[in-house]
Amino acid sequence: MVLGFFIIIKKTKMDSRQKNHTLIDGEEEWINPKHNIVVDLNIATTEFEKKAELTCTYADLIHFFGKPTIFLNHKDRKVQWGFREEETGIGATIYDNDKETPLNDTFTWAVGGTEDRSFEIVGQIFQQELDKGTKFVSKSKEKPQDGGIN
DSSP states (O other): OBOOOOOEEEEOSOSTTOOEEETTSOGGGOSSOOOOEEEOTTOOOTTOEEEEEEEOOHHHHHHHHOSOEEOSSOSSOSEEEEEEETTTOOEEEEEOOOTTSOGGGOOEEEEEESSTHHHHHHHHHHHHHHHTTOOOOSOOOBOOTTSOOO
């Protein structure tokens, strides 16, 4: 059995609306209306905080969104991608929050922002890219017969 490769976005704030979202959940899962999302590597993150977690490979993030902003002396991250919703100005970031783990070995990324909408923006930007025909470059893993993970 082959495990499908998809993105999981998990809100980190505990509330009654917490739910894991995947890109295959469908359009009805989005809480707010969809707006045009653009990549913004110069996004100001002063008021941002971690809003969610994203499971994805570094190679796929580069493939979908290009090279990230690289930080040499940041206190909690090495790289970051920024996104902005054009109509509302709401921003979101994807960043590594474990400076000790090599980027190619990082599979859990932080999603930052000032609004709960930030985690939806990240899911929506992936969906926009998939709709344009962008494909994941990482390969799915075979599920072992005993049900464990390879």
